[in-house]
Amino acid sequence: MTAVPDPTVAGCEAGDALLRPVRLGNAFEDTVGRLLQTIRLGVLAPGESLPPERELAARLGVSRDTVREAIKSLAEAGYLVSRRGRYGGTFLAQPLPAHPGPGERVTREEIDDALRLREILEVGGARMAAARTLTAVERETLWSRLSDVRDAAGEDYRRLDSRLHLAIAEAAGAPSLVPLVAENRMRLNALLDRIPLLRQNLTHSDEQHQAIVIAILAGDADAAAEAMRAHVAGSSALLHGFLD
Template identity: 80%
Template sequence: MTADPDAPLEGQTEAAAEALLRPVRPGNAFEDTVGRLLQTIRLGVLAPGQSLPPERELAARLGVSRDTVREAIKSLSDAGYLVSRRGRYGGTFLADELPRHTGDTGRVTRDEIDDALRLREILEVGAAHMAARRTLTAAERERLWSRLADVRDSAPDDDYRRLDSRLHLAIAEAAGSPSLVPLLAENRMRLNALLDQIPLLPRNIAHSDEQHEAIVLAILAGDADGAAEAMRAHVEGSAALLHGFLD
């Protein structure tokens, strides 16, 4: 479903955008700008068909020149992630259908897989535990339930990875630590690059959906230990598949 291109960023989307579209390192301004924009796209912070913030706003958020932003947007447009439209309602928009990751990442080592997975366990189990300990607002509770429904209703061969990432980012935001979101997002990009190398198995997707529901229900019930254990089981399931296919 294509988003309203004129809709403002709000709620979880705006919070995640603020966390991800932060100042880049001066020495790699172009590369980091492309990377930050790709994070917002591939992790579902912006939906297909939705407009990017204006160049001036992006430049201010990222701490780079408008020329750097313009070059990054052109690169992502050439790669098929963005489209530019002219006229009164013009601007830069996410493509309605995003490219699938097809790059050759080369053979990964067990140590590289373990590093990404161990960091994931530290960040995501802790995020679920902390989110359950907080008194969430009605909006935060609805956001978690909505993100869960989006993943559960998605087709495994369509938009699953993006919507899955968006749910995990929402859990990180519910933990109440803004500094956690970019750390988790960076590691999700590493994990997604690994997961893109293995097939999507229908049974695993169904099991993941059950685990997602257990995690969210525990968070909403204020069961911190239950949320942490449910997230740990979820992480261990992904670990088993990655090691099974990639070791």
């Protein structure tokens, strides 16, 4: 007789440590990251079930809608399977998606280096752009680049996302910043290309992009910097969740 997976498996000490409250500014991305940690660190094994949505929401300090969207996204990425019926629930896929081979793997230190450099460059760039008196052309360019990425098809998203971030760097008024941001974006895009595009994350990114651009156009340097910092943190949660 096949044993029914124990739905309380994540109640162990390791599960308690991983399934802790997330940062609400990036609730979806952090929820995906925490669930991936429990999967990839072996706290849950292929075929075992996640705790119920209600329990996950309570542990992570997020809404059930956020948990549901995270589970849906990880199911689309091949990590989870939902089943109905008496023994239904959400289970880890068997087998789990293959990770890059040893020669292709990136270390946590490499991911952190790219992300920390991004925070230094782009948070500062957003602050400087908001502190300047932008020309009409610069303002129009920012709004146009924002509209482009907001309307982007999936296959064009990374490219148009990069164009928006480069436009923000240009608006900072320090020409030498642009090639630095461009080089960093190349590194980041190489990492992002290793993980699936999650629709809910793209929706959240678009909201963050708008907050950044509006703060820059309004001349609110602190708000622009904080919005960019939150945006960088969202990418960090997903990259570490999928690639660590």
